[in-house]
Amino acid sequence: MDEKKTSLYDVHVRYGGKMVPFAGYLLPVQYDGYGVIQEHMAVRRDCGLFDVSHMGEILCEGEGALENLNYLLTNDFTNMRDGQARYSPMCNENGGVVDDLIVYKVRDNHYFIVVNAASKDKDFAWMLEHQRGGAKFRDISDNVGQIALQGPKARGILGRIAGDEVIPEKYYSCIFEGEAAGIRCVISRTGYTGEDGFELYMAAGDAPALWEALMEAGREEGLIPCGLGARDTLRLEAAMPLYGHEMDDTISPLETGLSFAVKMQKNFIGRDALEKQGTPSRKRVGLKVTGRGIIREQAGVYAGDGKIGVATSGTHAPYLGYPVAMALLQAEEAVPGRRVEAEVRGRRVEAEIVELPFYKR
Known part of the structure:
Protein backbone atom coordinates (compact mmCIF):
# COMPACT_ATOMS: atom_id res chain seq x y z
CA MET A 1 0.00 0.00 0.00
CA ASP A 2 1.34 3.43 -0.94
CA GLU A 3 1.68 5.80 1.99
CA LYS A 4 -0.31 9.01 1.82
CA LYS A 5 1.30 12.41 2.22
CA THR A 6 -0.09 15.17 4.40
CA SER A 7 -0.37 18.62 2.84
CA LEU A 8 2.81 19.52 4.78
CA TYR A 9 4.98 16.84 3.10
CA ASP A 10 6.96 19.29 0.93
CA VAL A 11 7.43 21.61 3.92
CA HIS A 12 8.97 18.75 5.96
CA VAL A 13 11.34 17.86 3.14
CA ARG A 14 12.40 21.50 2.86
CA TYR A 15 13.04 21.64 6.63
CA GLY A 16 15.16 18.47 6.50
CA GLY A 17 12.57 16.05 7.84
CA LYS A 18 13.63 12.39 7.77
CA MET A 19 10.46 10.87 6.30
CA VAL A 20 9.22 7.45 7.43
CA PRO A 21 5.97 5.50 6.97
CA PHE A 22 3.61 5.81 9.96
CA ALA A 23 -0.11 4.94 10.20
CA GLY A 24 -0.45 4.98 6.41
CA TYR A 25 1.34 8.33 5.96
CA LEU A 26 4.85 9.55 5.26
CA LEU A 27 5.82 11.71 8.23
CA PRO A 28 9.04 13.15 9.70
CA VAL A 29 10.55 11.06 12.51
CA GLN A 30 13.07 13.87 13.21
CA TYR A 31 14.71 16.81 11.43
CA ASP A 32 18.29 17.26 10.20
CA GLY A 33 20.26 19.53 12.49
CA TYR A 34 18.04 18.78 15.50
CA GLY A 35 17.22 15.14 16.25
CA VAL A 36 14.89 13.60 18.83
CA ILE A 37 16.62 14.84 22.00
CA GLN A 38 16.92 18.46 20.86
CA GLU A 39 13.34 18.46 19.58
CA HIS A 40 12.13 16.96 22.87
CA MET A 41 14.02 19.54 24.95
CA ALA A 42 12.71 22.42 22.80
CA VAL A 43 9.14 21.43 23.77
CA ARG A 44 10.00 21.16 27.46
CA ARG A 45 11.89 24.50 27.58
CA ASP A 46 10.62 26.62 24.67
CA CYS A 47 8.31 25.33 21.95
CA GLY A 48 7.97 22.76 19.18
CA LEU A 49 5.77 22.44 16.08
CA PHE A 50 4.30 19.10 14.96
CA ASP A 51 2.39 17.95 11.89
CA VAL A 52 -0.45 15.79 13.21
CA SER A 53 -2.55 15.89 10.04
CA HIS A 54 -2.53 12.08 9.99
CA MET A 55 -5.03 12.04 12.89
CA GLY A 56 -8.66 11.29 12.02
CA GLU A 57 -11.54 13.76 12.29
CA ILE A 58 -15.16 12.59 12.41
CA LEU A 59 -18.38 14.59 12.83
CA CYS A 60 -21.40 13.33 14.78
CA GLU A 61 -24.48 15.38 13.91
CA GLY A 62 -28.26 15.32 14.06
CA GLU A 63 -31.03 14.69 16.56
CA GLY A 64 -29.84 12.04 18.97
CA ALA A 65 -26.13 12.86 18.52
CA LEU A 66 -25.64 13.22 22.28
CA GLU A 67 -27.47 9.97 23.06
CA ASN A 68 -25.46 8.14 20.41
CA LEU A 69 -22.13 9.41 21.81
CA ASN A 70 -23.14 8.53 25.36
CA TYR A 71 -23.97 4.98 24.25
CA LEU A 72 -20.81 4.61 22.15
CA LEU A 73 -18.27 6.10 24.58
CA THR A 74 -17.46 5.47 28.25
CA ASN A 75 -17.37 9.14 29.32
CA ASP A 76 -20.51 11.26 29.79
CA PHE A 77 -21.04 14.19 27.42
CA THR A 78 -24.36 15.40 28.84
CA ASN A 79 -23.20 18.56 30.60
CA MET A 80 -20.69 19.84 28.03
CA ARG A 81 -20.55 23.50 27.07
CA ASP A 82 -20.08 24.63 23.45
CA GLY A 83 -16.34 24.69 22.75
CA GLN A 84 -15.49 22.20 25.49
CA ALA A 85 -13.38 19.09 24.81
CA ARG A 86 -13.64 15.77 26.64
CA TYR A 87 -11.44 12.67 26.47
CA SER A 88 -12.94 9.19 26.31
CA PRO A 89 -12.16 5.56 25.61
CA MET A 90 -14.51 3.70 23.25
CA CYS A 91 -15.06 0.09 24.35
CA ASN A 92 -16.10 -3.13 22.67
CA GLU A 93 -18.71 -5.48 24.22
CA ASN A 94 -16.00 -7.26 26.24
CA GLY A 95 -14.80 -4.04 27.88
CA GLY A 96 -11.61 -3.85 25.79
CA VAL A 97 -10.71 -0.56 24.10
CA VAL A 98 -11.54 0.05 20.42
CA ASP A 99 -9.69 3.41 20.64
CA ASP A 100 -9.34 6.50 22.80
CA LEU A 101 -10.38 9.86 21.41
CA ILE A 102 -11.35 13.46 22.09
CA VAL A 103 -14.87 14.83 21.57
CA TYR A 104 -15.51 18.57 21.08
CA LYS A 105 -18.98 20.03 21.42
CA VAL A 106 -19.55 22.51 18.58
CA ARG A 107 -23.17 23.13 19.62
CA ASP A 108 -26.22 21.01 20.47
CA ASN A 109 -26.48 17.96 18.16
CA HIS A 110 -23.11 18.77 16.58
CA TYR A 111 -19.84 17.17 17.77
CA PHE A 112 -16.30 17.07 16.36
CA ILE A 113 -14.33 13.89 17.20
CA VAL A 114 -10.57 13.37 16.88
CA VAL A 115 -9.35 9.77 16.69
CA ASN A 116 -5.97 8.04 16.40
CA ALA A 117 -4.50 7.82 12.91
CA ALA A 118 -3.81 4.08 12.85
CA SER A 119 -7.33 3.26 14.11
CA LYS A 120 -9.31 5.81 12.08
CA ASP A 121 -10.92 3.44 9.57
CA LYS A 122 -11.67 0.85 12.26
CA ASP A 123 -13.16 3.55 14.51
CA PHE A 124 -15.33 4.99 11.77
CA ALA A 125 -16.63 1.54 10.82
CA TRP A 126 -17.43 0.86 14.50
CA MET A 127 -19.27 4.19 14.78
CA LEU A 128 -21.32 3.51 11.64
CA GLU A 129 -22.16 0.04 12.93
CA HIS A 130 -23.54 1.63 16.14
CA GLN A 131 -25.09 4.72 14.53
CA ARG A 132 -28.61 5.16 15.84
CA GLY A 133 -31.37 7.54 16.91
CA GLY A 134 -31.09 9.99 14.03
CA ALA A 135 -27.38 10.68 14.55
CA LYS A 136 -25.03 10.60 11.56
CA PHE A 137 -21.26 10.03 11.61
CA ARG A 138 -19.17 11.59 8.84
CA ASP A 139 -15.43 11.11 8.23
CA ILE A 140 -13.85 14.43 7.16
CA SER A 141 -10.20 13.47 7.80
CA ASP A 142 -8.95 13.93 4.22
CA ASN A 143 -10.02 17.59 4.18
CA VAL A 144 -8.50 18.57 7.53
CA GLY A 145 -4.94 19.55 8.40
CA GLN A 146 -3.76 19.55 12.02
CA ILE A 147 -0.73 21.30 13.54
CA ALA A 148 0.31 21.08 17.21
CA LEU A 149 2.18 23.98 18.83
CA GLN A 150 3.51 22.69 22.16
CA GLY A 151 5.63 24.09 24.94
CA PRO A 152 5.79 26.83 27.60
CA LYS A 153 6.14 29.57 24.96
CA ALA A 154 3.21 28.36 22.83
CA ARG A 155 0.75 30.99 24.12
CA GLY A 156 3.10 33.88 23.37
CA ILE A 157 3.95 32.60 19.88
CA LEU A 158 0.31 32.01 18.92
CA GLY A 159 -0.56 35.48 20.28
CA ARG A 160 1.64 37.04 17.60
CA ILE A 161 -0.58 35.75 14.78
CA ALA A 162 -3.97 35.37 16.52
CA GLY A 163 -6.07 37.77 18.59
CA ASP A 164 -6.68 37.12 22.30
CA GLU A 165 -10.38 36.58 21.63
CA VAL A 166 -9.69 33.40 19.62
CA ILE A 167 -7.11 31.86 21.99
CA PRO A 168 -8.86 29.53 24.47
CA GLU A 169 -7.90 30.20 28.09
CA LYS A 170 -8.86 26.85 29.57
CA TYR A 171 -7.16 23.50 28.99
CA TYR A 172 -9.45 21.16 27.00
CA SER A 173 -11.44 23.96 25.42
CA CYS A 174 -11.45 25.40 21.92
CA ILE A 175 -12.61 28.23 19.68
CA PHE A 176 -14.30 26.92 16.53
CA GLU A 177 -14.45 30.20 14.62
CA GLY A 178 -10.77 30.98 15.11
CA GLU A 179 -8.32 32.75 12.84
CA ALA A 180 -4.51 32.81 12.89
CA ALA A 181 -2.36 34.66 10.35
CA GLY A 182 -5.58 35.38 8.46
CA ILE A 183 -6.32 31.64 8.09
CA ARG A 184 -9.59 30.24 9.41
CA CYS A 185 -8.97 27.46 11.93
CA VAL A 186 -10.21 25.70 15.03
CA ILE A 187 -7.89 26.56 17.95
CA SER A 188 -7.84 23.98 20.74
CA ARG A 189 -5.89 24.13 24.03
CA THR A 190 -4.89 20.47 24.05
CA GLY A 191 -1.84 18.34 23.33
CA TYR A 192 0.01 15.08 23.78
CA THR A 193 3.29 16.26 25.30
CA GLY A 194 2.64 17.10 28.95
CA GLU A 195 3.15 20.82 28.20
CA ASP A 196 0.80 23.73 27.64
CA GLY A 197 0.01 24.14 23.98
CA PHE A 198 -2.47 24.21 21.16
CA GLU A 199 -3.75 21.98 18.39
CA LEU A 200 -4.96 23.87 15.33
CA TYR A 201 -7.30 22.40 12.72
CA MET A 202 -7.62 23.99 9.30
CA ALA A 203 -8.49 23.15 5.68
CA ALA A 204 -5.70 20.79 4.58
CA GLY A 205 -4.59 23.19 1.85
CA ASP A 206 -4.05 25.99 4.38
CA ALA A 207 -1.68 23.97 6.60
CA PRO A 208 1.61 24.97 4.87
CA ALA A 209 0.87 28.71 5.15
CA LEU A 210 -0.11 28.39 8.81
CA TRP A 211 3.01 26.29 9.54
CA GLU A 212 5.26 28.97 8.05
CA ALA A 213 3.44 31.76 9.91
CA LEU A 214 3.93 29.93 13.21
CA MET A 215 7.60 29.20 12.48
CA GLU A 216 8.17 32.87 11.70
CA ALA A 217 6.30 34.00 14.85
CA GLY A 218 8.39 31.64 17.00
CA ARG A 219 11.79 32.22 15.42
CA GLU A 220 13.15 34.31 18.31
CA GLU A 221 11.50 32.09 20.94
CA GLY A 222 13.42 28.96 19.96
CA LEU A 223 10.54 27.27 18.11
CA ILE A 224 11.71 24.29 16.02
CA PRO A 225 9.92 21.62 13.95
CA CYS A 226 9.49 18.28 15.75
CA GLY A 227 8.91 14.76 14.46
CA LEU A 228 7.32 11.51 15.56
CA GLY A 229 10.34 10.53 17.67
CA ALA A 230 9.99 13.48 20.05
CA ARG A 231 6.20 13.13 20.05
CA ASP A 232 6.63 9.62 21.47
CA THR A 233 9.33 10.45 24.06
CA LEU A 234 7.32 13.47 25.26
CA ARG A 235 4.07 11.55 25.70
CA LEU A 236 5.91 8.73 27.46
CA GLU A 237 7.64 11.07 29.93
CA ALA A 238 4.20 12.55 30.66
CA ALA A 239 2.84 8.96 31.01
CA MET A 240 0.13 9.50 28.41
CA PRO A 241 -1.22 6.14 27.22
CA LEU A 242 -0.97 5.25 23.53
CA TYR A 243 -3.51 3.04 21.79
CA GLY A 244 -1.96 -0.28 20.77
CA HIS A 245 0.47 -0.08 23.70
CA GLU A 246 -1.13 0.85 27.04
CA MET A 247 -4.58 -0.18 25.80
CA ASP A 248 -6.08 -2.31 23.06
CA ASP A 249 -9.04 -4.60 22.34
CA THR A 250 -8.00 -6.86 25.25
CA ILE A 251 -7.06 -4.20 27.85
CA SER A 252 -9.85 -2.36 29.64
CA PRO A 253 -9.76 1.39 30.34
CA LEU A 254 -9.95 0.61 34.08
CA GLU A 255 -6.81 -1.57 33.91
CA THR A 256 -4.86 1.20 32.20
CA GLY A 257 -5.86 3.85 34.74
CA LEU A 258 -8.57 5.72 32.84
CA SER A 259 -11.39 5.34 35.38
CA PHE A 260 -11.82 9.15 35.41
CA ALA A 261 -13.24 8.82 31.87
CA VAL A 262 -15.47 5.80 32.55
CA LYS A 263 -18.92 6.71 33.92
CA MET A 264 -20.42 3.44 35.17
CA GLN A 265 -23.74 5.08 36.14
CA LYS A 266 -24.78 5.39 32.47
CA ASN A 267 -25.33 2.75 29.79
CA PHE A 268 -22.55 2.32 27.21
CA ILE A 269 -21.12 -0.46 25.06
CA GLY A 270 -18.89 -2.63 27.30
CA ARG A 271 -20.35 -1.41 30.61
CA ASP A 272 -21.82 -4.79 31.60
CA ALA A 273 -18.51 -6.53 30.88
CA LEU A 274 -16.58 -3.99 32.99
CA GLU A 275 -19.05 -4.41 35.85
CA LYS A 276 -18.71 -8.19 35.66
CA GLN A 277 -14.89 -7.97 35.69
CA GLY A 278 -15.04 -6.04 38.96
CA THR A 279 -11.85 -4.59 40.45
CA PRO A 280 -9.16 -4.64 37.72
Whole structure:
Protein backbone atom coordinates (compact mmCIF):
# COMPACT_ATOMS: atom_id res chain seq x y z
CA MET A 1 0.00 0.00 0.00
CA ASP A 2 1.34 3.43 -0.94
CA GLU A 3 1.68 5.80 1.99
CA LYS A 4 -0.31 9.01 1.82
CA LYS A 5 1.30 12.41 2.22
CA THR A 6 -0.09 15.17 4.40
CA SER A 7 -0.37 18.62 2.84
CA LEU A 8 2.81 19.52 4.78
CA TYR A 9 4.98 16.84 3.10
CA ASP A 10 6.96 19.29 0.93
CA VAL A 11 7.43 21.61 3.92
CA HIS A 12 8.97 18.75 5.96
CA VAL A 13 11.34 17.86 3.14
CA ARG A 14 12.40 21.50 2.86
CA TYR A 15 13.04 21.64 6.63
CA GLY A 16 15.16 18.47 6.50
CA GLY A 17 12.57 16.05 7.84
CA LYS A 18 13.63 12.39 7.77
CA MET A 19 10.46 10.87 6.30
CA VAL A 20 9.22 7.45 7.43
CA PRO A 21 5.97 5.50 6.97
CA PHE A 22 3.61 5.81 9.96
CA ALA A 23 -0.11 4.94 10.20
CA GLY A 24 -0.45 4.98 6.41
CA TYR A 25 1.34 8.33 5.96
CA LEU A 26 4.85 9.55 5.26
CA LEU A 27 5.82 11.71 8.23
CA PRO A 28 9.04 13.15 9.70
CA VAL A 29 10.55 11.06 12.51
CA GLN A 30 13.07 13.87 13.21
CA TYR A 31 14.71 16.81 11.43
CA ASP A 32 18.29 17.26 10.20
CA GLY A 33 20.26 19.53 12.49
CA TYR A 34 18.04 18.78 15.50
CA GLY A 35 17.22 15.14 16.25
CA VAL A 36 14.89 13.60 18.83
CA ILE A 37 16.62 14.84 22.00
CA GLN A 38 16.92 18.46 20.86
CA GLU A 39 13.34 18.46 19.58
CA HIS A 40 12.13 16.96 22.87
CA MET A 41 14.02 19.54 24.95
CA ALA A 42 12.71 22.42 22.80
CA VAL A 43 9.14 21.43 23.77
CA ARG A 44 10.00 21.16 27.46
CA ARG A 45 11.89 24.50 27.58
CA ASP A 46 10.62 26.62 24.67
CA CYS A 47 8.31 25.33 21.95
CA GLY A 48 7.97 22.76 19.18
CA LEU A 49 5.77 22.44 16.08
CA PHE A 50 4.30 19.10 14.96
CA ASP A 51 2.39 17.95 11.89
CA VAL A 52 -0.45 15.79 13.21
CA SER A 53 -2.55 15.89 10.04
CA HIS A 54 -2.53 12.08 9.99
CA MET A 55 -5.03 12.04 12.89
CA GLY A 56 -8.66 11.29 12.02
CA GLU A 57 -11.54 13.76 12.29
CA ILE A 58 -15.16 12.59 12.41
CA LEU A 59 -18.38 14.59 12.83
CA CYS A 60 -21.40 13.33 14.78
CA GLU A 61 -24.48 15.38 13.91
CA GLY A 62 -28.26 15.32 14.06
CA GLU A 63 -31.03 14.69 16.56
CA GLY A 64 -29.84 12.04 18.97
CA ALA A 65 -26.13 12.86 18.52
CA LEU A 66 -25.64 13.22 22.28
CA GLU A 67 -27.47 9.97 23.06
CA ASN A 68 -25.46 8.14 20.41
CA LEU A 69 -22.13 9.41 21.81
CA ASN A 70 -23.14 8.53 25.36
CA TYR A 71 -23.97 4.98 24.25
CA LEU A 72 -20.81 4.61 22.15
CA LEU A 73 -18.27 6.10 24.58
CA THR A 74 -17.46 5.47 28.25
CA ASN A 75 -17.37 9.14 29.32
CA ASP A 76 -20.51 11.26 29.79
CA PHE A 77 -21.04 14.19 27.42
CA THR A 78 -24.36 15.40 28.84
CA ASN A 79 -23.20 18.56 30.60
CA MET A 80 -20.69 19.84 28.03
CA ARG A 81 -20.55 23.50 27.07
CA ASP A 82 -20.08 24.63 23.45
CA GLY A 83 -16.34 24.69 22.75
CA GLN A 84 -15.49 22.20 25.49
CA ALA A 85 -13.38 19.09 24.81
CA ARG A 86 -13.64 15.77 26.64
CA TYR A 87 -11.44 12.67 26.47
CA SER A 88 -12.94 9.19 26.31
CA PRO A 89 -12.16 5.56 25.61
CA MET A 90 -14.51 3.70 23.25
CA CYS A 91 -15.06 0.09 24.35
CA ASN A 92 -16.10 -3.13 22.67
CA GLU A 93 -18.71 -5.48 24.22
CA ASN A 94 -16.00 -7.26 26.24
CA GLY A 95 -14.80 -4.04 27.88
CA GLY A 96 -11.61 -3.85 25.79
CA VAL A 97 -10.71 -0.56 24.10
CA VAL A 98 -11.54 0.05 20.42
CA ASP A 99 -9.69 3.41 20.64
CA ASP A 100 -9.34 6.50 22.80
CA LEU A 101 -10.38 9.86 21.41
CA ILE A 102 -11.35 13.46 22.09
CA VAL A 103 -14.87 14.83 21.57
CA TYR A 104 -15.51 18.57 21.08
CA LYS A 105 -18.98 20.03 21.42
CA VAL A 106 -19.55 22.51 18.58
CA ARG A 107 -23.17 23.13 19.62
CA ASP A 108 -26.22 21.01 20.47
CA ASN A 109 -26.48 17.96 18.16
CA HIS A 110 -23.11 18.77 16.58
CA TYR A 111 -19.84 17.17 17.77
CA PHE A 112 -16.30 17.07 16.36
CA ILE A 113 -14.33 13.89 17.20
CA VAL A 114 -10.57 13.37 16.88
CA VAL A 115 -9.35 9.77 16.69
CA ASN A 116 -5.97 8.04 16.40
CA ALA A 117 -4.50 7.82 12.91
CA ALA A 118 -3.81 4.08 12.85
CA SER A 119 -7.33 3.26 14.11
CA LYS A 120 -9.31 5.81 12.08
CA ASP A 121 -10.92 3.44 9.57
CA LYS A 122 -11.67 0.85 12.26
CA ASP A 123 -13.16 3.55 14.51
CA PHE A 124 -15.33 4.99 11.77
CA ALA A 125 -16.63 1.54 10.82
CA TRP A 126 -17.43 0.86 14.50
CA MET A 127 -19.27 4.19 14.78
CA LEU A 128 -21.32 3.51 11.64
CA GLU A 129 -22.16 0.04 12.93
CA HIS A 130 -23.54 1.63 16.14
CA GLN A 131 -25.09 4.72 14.53
CA ARG A 132 -28.61 5.16 15.84
CA GLY A 133 -31.37 7.54 16.91
CA GLY A 134 -31.09 9.99 14.03
CA ALA A 135 -27.38 10.68 14.55
CA LYS A 136 -25.03 10.60 11.56
CA PHE A 137 -21.26 10.03 11.61
CA ARG A 138 -19.17 11.59 8.84
CA ASP A 139 -15.43 11.11 8.23
CA ILE A 140 -13.85 14.43 7.16
CA SER A 141 -10.20 13.47 7.80
CA ASP A 142 -8.95 13.93 4.22
CA ASN A 143 -10.02 17.59 4.18
CA VAL A 144 -8.50 18.57 7.53
CA GLY A 145 -4.94 19.55 8.40
CA GLN A 146 -3.76 19.55 12.02
CA ILE A 147 -0.73 21.30 13.54
CA ALA A 148 0.31 21.08 17.21
CA LEU A 149 2.18 23.98 18.83
CA GLN A 150 3.51 22.69 22.16
CA GLY A 151 5.63 24.09 24.94
CA PRO A 152 5.79 26.83 27.60
CA LYS A 153 6.14 29.57 24.96
CA ALA A 154 3.21 28.36 22.83
CA ARG A 155 0.75 30.99 24.12
CA GLY A 156 3.10 33.88 23.37
CA ILE A 157 3.95 32.60 19.88
CA LEU A 158 0.31 32.01 18.92
CA GLY A 159 -0.56 35.48 20.28
CA ARG A 160 1.64 37.04 17.60
CA ILE A 161 -0.58 35.75 14.78
CA ALA A 162 -3.97 35.37 16.52
CA GLY A 163 -6.07 37.77 18.59
CA ASP A 164 -6.68 37.12 22.30
CA GLU A 165 -10.38 36.58 21.63
CA VAL A 166 -9.69 33.40 19.62
CA ILE A 167 -7.11 31.86 21.99
CA PRO A 168 -8.86 29.53 24.47
CA GLU A 169 -7.90 30.20 28.09
CA LYS A 170 -8.86 26.85 29.57
CA TYR A 171 -7.16 23.50 28.99
CA TYR A 172 -9.45 21.16 27.00
CA SER A 173 -11.44 23.96 25.42
CA CYS A 174 -11.45 25.40 21.92
CA ILE A 175 -12.61 28.23 19.68
CA PHE A 176 -14.30 26.92 16.53
CA GLU A 177 -14.45 30.20 14.62
CA GLY A 178 -10.77 30.98 15.11
CA GLU A 179 -8.32 32.75 12.84
CA ALA A 180 -4.51 32.81 12.89
CA ALA A 181 -2.36 34.66 10.35
CA GLY A 182 -5.58 35.38 8.46
CA ILE A 183 -6.32 31.64 8.09
CA ARG A 184 -9.59 30.24 9.41
CA CYS A 185 -8.97 27.46 11.93
CA VAL A 186 -10.21 25.70 15.03
CA ILE A 187 -7.89 26.56 17.95
CA SER A 188 -7.84 23.98 20.74
CA ARG A 189 -5.89 24.13 24.03
CA THR A 190 -4.89 20.47 24.05
CA GLY A 191 -1.84 18.34 23.33
CA TYR A 192 0.01 15.08 23.78
CA THR A 193 3.29 16.26 25.30
CA GLY A 194 2.64 17.10 28.95
CA GLU A 195 3.15 20.82 28.20
CA ASP A 196 0.80 23.73 27.64
CA GLY A 197 0.01 24.14 23.98
CA PHE A 198 -2.47 24.21 21.16
CA GLU A 199 -3.75 21.98 18.39
CA LEU A 200 -4.96 23.87 15.33
CA TYR A 201 -7.30 22.40 12.72
CA MET A 202 -7.62 23.99 9.30
CA ALA A 203 -8.49 23.15 5.68
CA ALA A 204 -5.70 20.79 4.58
CA GLY A 205 -4.59 23.19 1.85
CA ASP A 206 -4.05 25.99 4.38
CA ALA A 207 -1.68 23.97 6.60
CA PRO A 208 1.61 24.97 4.87
CA ALA A 209 0.87 28.71 5.15
CA LEU A 210 -0.11 28.39 8.81
CA TRP A 211 3.01 26.29 9.54
CA GLU A 212 5.26 28.97 8.05
CA ALA A 213 3.44 31.76 9.91
CA LEU A 214 3.93 29.93 13.21
CA MET A 215 7.60 29.20 12.48
CA GLU A 216 8.17 32.87 11.70
CA ALA A 217 6.30 34.00 14.85
CA GLY A 218 8.39 31.64 17.00
CA ARG A 219 11.79 32.22 15.42
CA GLU A 220 13.15 34.31 18.31
CA GLU A 221 11.50 32.09 20.94
CA GLY A 222 13.42 28.96 19.96
CA LEU A 223 10.54 27.27 18.11
CA ILE A 224 11.71 24.29 16.02
CA PRO A 225 9.92 21.62 13.95
CA CYS A 226 9.49 18.28 15.75
CA GLY A 227 8.91 14.76 14.46
CA LEU A 228 7.32 11.51 15.56
CA GLY A 229 10.34 10.53 17.67
CA ALA A 230 9.99 13.48 20.05
CA ARG A 231 6.20 13.13 20.05
CA ASP A 232 6.63 9.62 21.47
CA THR A 233 9.33 10.45 24.06
CA LEU A 234 7.32 13.47 25.26
CA ARG A 235 4.07 11.55 25.70
CA LEU A 236 5.91 8.73 27.46
CA GLU A 237 7.64 11.07 29.93
CA ALA A 238 4.20 12.55 30.66
CA ALA A 239 2.84 8.96 31.01
CA MET A 240 0.13 9.50 28.41
CA PRO A 241 -1.22 6.14 27.22
CA LEU A 242 -0.97 5.25 23.53
CA TYR A 243 -3.51 3.04 21.79
CA GLY A 244 -1.96 -0.28 20.77
CA HIS A 245 0.47 -0.08 23.70
CA GLU A 246 -1.13 0.85 27.04
CA MET A 247 -4.58 -0.18 25.80
CA ASP A 248 -6.08 -2.31 23.06
CA ASP A 249 -9.04 -4.60 22.34
CA THR A 250 -8.00 -6.86 25.25
CA ILE A 251 -7.06 -4.20 27.85
CA SER A 252 -9.85 -2.36 29.64
CA PRO A 253 -9.76 1.39 30.34
CA LEU A 254 -9.95 0.61 34.08
CA GLU A 255 -6.81 -1.57 33.91
CA THR A 256 -4.86 1.20 32.20
CA GLY A 257 -5.86 3.85 34.74
CA LEU A 258 -8.57 5.72 32.84
CA SER A 259 -11.39 5.34 35.38
CA PHE A 260 -11.82 9.15 35.41
CA ALA A 261 -13.24 8.82 31.87
CA VAL A 262 -15.47 5.80 32.55
CA LYS A 263 -18.92 6.71 33.92
CA MET A 264 -20.42 3.44 35.17
CA GLN A 265 -23.74 5.08 36.14
CA LYS A 266 -24.78 5.39 32.47
CA ASN A 267 -25.33 2.75 29.79
CA PHE A 268 -22.55 2.32 27.21
CA ILE A 269 -21.12 -0.46 25.06
CA GLY A 270 -18.89 -2.63 27.30
CA ARG A 271 -20.35 -1.41 30.61
CA ASP A 272 -21.82 -4.79 31.60
CA ALA A 273 -18.51 -6.53 30.88
CA LEU A 274 -16.58 -3.99 32.99
CA GLU A 275 -19.05 -4.41 35.85
CA LYS A 276 -18.71 -8.19 35.66
CA GLN A 277 -14.89 -7.97 35.69
CA GLY A 278 -15.04 -6.04 38.96
CA THR A 279 -11.85 -4.59 40.45
CA PRO A 280 -9.16 -4.64 37.72
CA SER A 281 -6.67 -7.50 38.06
CA ARG A 282 -3.99 -5.52 36.20
CA LYS A 283 -2.66 -2.02 36.72
CA ARG A 284 -0.61 0.37 34.57
CA VAL A 285 2.50 1.58 36.41
CA GLY A 286 5.74 3.39 35.75
CA LEU A 287 9.15 1.72 35.76
CA LYS A 288 12.24 3.79 36.45
CA VAL A 289 15.23 1.90 35.08
CA THR A 290 17.95 1.59 37.74
CA GLY A 291 20.10 -0.94 35.84
CA ARG A 292 21.71 -0.64 32.41
CA GLY A 293 19.54 -0.79 29.34
CA ILE A 294 16.21 0.37 27.94
CA ILE A 295 13.05 -1.61 28.64
CA ARG A 296 10.98 -1.80 25.45
CA GLU A 297 7.37 -2.81 24.83
CA GLN A 298 6.56 -6.49 25.31
CA ALA A 299 9.49 -7.06 27.71
CA GLY A 300 8.42 -9.41 30.51
CA VAL A 301 8.54 -7.92 34.02
CA TYR A 302 9.63 -10.16 36.91
CA ALA A 303 9.67 -10.13 40.70
CA GLY A 304 12.28 -12.81 41.47
CA ASP A 305 11.48 -15.78 39.23
CA GLY A 306 7.80 -14.95 38.85
CA LYS A 307 6.54 -13.02 35.84
CA ILE A 308 4.20 -10.27 37.06
CA GLY A 309 3.42 -8.46 33.83
CA VAL A 310 4.69 -6.88 30.63
CA ALA A 311 6.13 -3.52 29.55
CA THR A 312 3.87 -1.57 27.18
CA SER A 313 6.21 1.31 26.13
CA GLY A 314 9.76 2.29 27.01
CA THR A 315 12.46 4.76 26.04
CA HIS A 316 15.23 6.99 27.32
CA ALA A 317 13.51 10.05 28.82
CA PRO A 318 15.56 13.04 27.56
CA TYR A 319 14.37 15.62 30.08
CA LEU A 320 14.62 13.29 33.09
CA GLY A 321 17.94 11.88 31.93
CA TYR A 322 17.23 8.19 32.53
CA PRO A 323 15.23 5.39 30.83
CA VAL A 324 11.59 4.81 31.80
CA ALA A 325 8.86 2.39 30.79
CA MET A 326 5.17 1.89 31.40
CA ALA A 327 4.01 -1.61 32.24
CA LEU A 328 0.82 -3.53 32.87
CA LEU A 329 1.36 -5.55 36.07
CA GLN A 330 -0.75 -7.83 38.27
CA ALA A 331 -2.53 -5.35 40.52
CA GLU A 332 -1.38 -6.90 43.80
CA GLU A 333 2.27 -6.80 42.63
CA ALA A 334 2.16 -3.16 41.46
CA VAL A 335 3.58 -1.55 44.61
CA PRO A 336 5.46 1.77 44.23
CA GLY A 337 9.07 1.51 45.44
CA ARG A 338 9.26 -2.20 44.65
CA ARG A 339 12.34 -3.48 42.80
CA VAL A 340 11.63 -5.55 39.70
CA GLU A 341 13.50 -6.77 36.61
CA ALA A 342 12.60 -6.76 32.93
CA GLU A 343 13.77 -9.25 30.34
CA VAL A 344 15.69 -7.38 27.63
CA ARG A 345 17.29 -9.44 24.86
CA GLY A 346 17.86 -12.43 27.12
CA ARG A 347 19.19 -10.53 30.14
CA ARG A 348 17.57 -8.88 33.14
CA VAL A 349 17.46 -5.09 33.57
CA GLU A 350 16.71 -3.74 37.05
CA ALA A 351 13.96 -1.18 37.61
CA GLU A 352 11.81 0.34 40.33
CA ILE A 353 8.02 0.69 40.25
CA VAL A 354 7.12 4.40 40.48
CA GLU A 355 3.93 6.49 40.53
CA LEU A 356 2.83 8.06 37.23
CA PRO A 357 3.38 10.49 35.59
CA PHE A 358 7.19 10.48 35.40
CA TYR A 359 7.16 14.15 34.41
CA LYS A 360 4.69 16.88 35.33
CA ARG A 361 5.12 20.52 34.40
